Amino acid sequence: MSTAIRPGRRCGLQEWRRSRPFAAGLLLGLGGLELICVSWVGLGFLRFTGTAGAASWALGALFVVAGVTTWRNPALRYFSGVLAAVLSLVSLVAANLGGLLLGFLLTAVGSALALAWIPQQAPATPQEA
Amino acid sequence: MIDDDFPVMTSTGAGRTSRRRFALALVPLLVGACVLLAGSAAGAVSVAFAGEVPVTVHAARVSASGVSASPAASGRGGLLPALATRVEQATVEDACVTSTARLPVVGAVTAVVRIERASATGLTVEAGKATARSVKLSGAKFSTPRVSLREPTGLFTVGAQKVSGNTVTTQPHAFTAGTITSRGVSIDVRRDAGGCEPGAAR
Numbered sequence: 001m002s003t004a005i006r007p008g009r010r011c012g013l014q015e016w017r018r019s020r021p022f023a024a025g026l027l028l029g030l031g032g033l034e035l036i037c038v039s040w041v042g043l044g045f046l047r048f049t050g051t052a053g054a055a056s057w058a059l060g061a062l063f064v065v066a067g068v069t070t071w072r073n074p075a076l077r078y079f080s081g082v083l084a085a086v087l088s089l090v091s092l093v094a095a096n097l098g099g100l101l102l103g104f105l106l107t108a109v110g111s112a113l114a115l116a117w118i119p120q121q122a123p124a125t126p127q128e129a
Numbered sequence: 130m131i132d133d134d135f136p137v138m139t140s141t142g143a144g145r146t147s148r149r150r151f152a153l154a155l156v157p158l159l160v161g162a163c164v165l166l167a168g169s170a171a172g173a174v175s176v177a178f179a180g181e182v183p184v185t186v187h188a189a190r191v192s193a194s195g196v197s198a199s200p201a202a203s204g205r206g207g208l209l210p211a212l213a214t215r216v217e218q219a220t221v222e223d224a225c226v227t228s229t230a231r232l233p234v235v236g237a238v239t240a241v242v243r244i245e246r247a248s249a250t251g252l253t254v255e256a257g258k259a260t261a262r263s264v265k266l267s268g269a270k271f272s273t274p275r276v277s278l279r280e281p282t283g284l285f286t287v288g289a290q291k292v293s294g295n296t297v298t299t300q301p302h303a304f305t306a307g308t309i310t311s312r313g314v315s316i317d318v319r320r321d322a323g324g325c326e327p328g329a330a331r
Contacts, residue, residue, distance in 0.1 A: 053305065095177070
């Protein structure tokens with residue numbers, strides 16, 4: 001019984017992934033977490049030290065929110081993509097060189113993927129060969 | 130179940146990534162990043178850092194204003210005694226910063242950063258060791274909080290309006306800075322545990 005359900009779940013997961021900019025949201029979330037982790041490892045848990053420490057947490061949280069937004073509402077991908085693109089540049093100067101450049105690269109690619117994703121349009125006539 | 134995911138009803142549920150759009154979005158971002166990094170290397174753009182890394186700093190000349198220092202503890206759990214120093218504005222010349230990390234596979238990796246001149250504002254340093262060949266203070270002050278005549282009730286604080294020193298070596302446990310502007314930066318990473326000697330900043 002469970003073996004009959006698993007392919008359906010896998011198919012559902014694949015449909016869910018294809019129906020939204022999955023990679024964009026994933027990279028944005030990972031980039032945000034990386035920014036936070038660099039600050040966390042360098043400063044100790046929950047030590048908001050200086051502007052860079054606070055900015056890392058704030059920007060990281062915003063990236064995670066942007067990633068979740070692209071997953072939950074792909075129609076807002078342009079908003080979250082542009083927001084993440086601008087914030088990725090801000091992170092370079094405000095948050096430990098964009099999480100030692102890795103966080104910047106993840107969020108920059110993620111925002112570009114969000115802006116480049118196109119939902120497949122339905123054909124004009126519903127009858128297909 | 131979540132129908133509001135797609136307000137545009139013409140979409141079929143699937144999607145694709147346009148390579149042309151991807152390139153159009155990514156290239157300006159990378160160009161902007163290169164401009165920012167180049168500006169930072171040239172000293173035109175300030176970059177904010179906060180960290181807790183094992184580093185040793187050698188500087189030929191250090192000058193600072195608005196300095197106050199008091200004993201504190203740093204490290205996780207506050208196990209390391211340190212002198213917490215707050216500096217409103219600081220400038221170092223001919224500085225050399227070394228940091229050695231012991232990685233699991235690679236072994237010891239040392240990063241040596243040589244800086245011709247760097248200035249920082251809103252700098253807080255928790256240092257466990259500091260030596261200098263000569264130090265000049267102006268407007269020095271010392272205070273101990275005391276509410277009873279028999280014994281002090283808090284940690285002492287030393288400070289100065291202006292401080293300058295030559296051939297300074299310090300091992301900061303942690304630092305924070307509002308902004309750091311540097312000029313003439315060169316970074317060298319090598320696979321050993323060496324460092325830079327005092328006076329070898331250039």
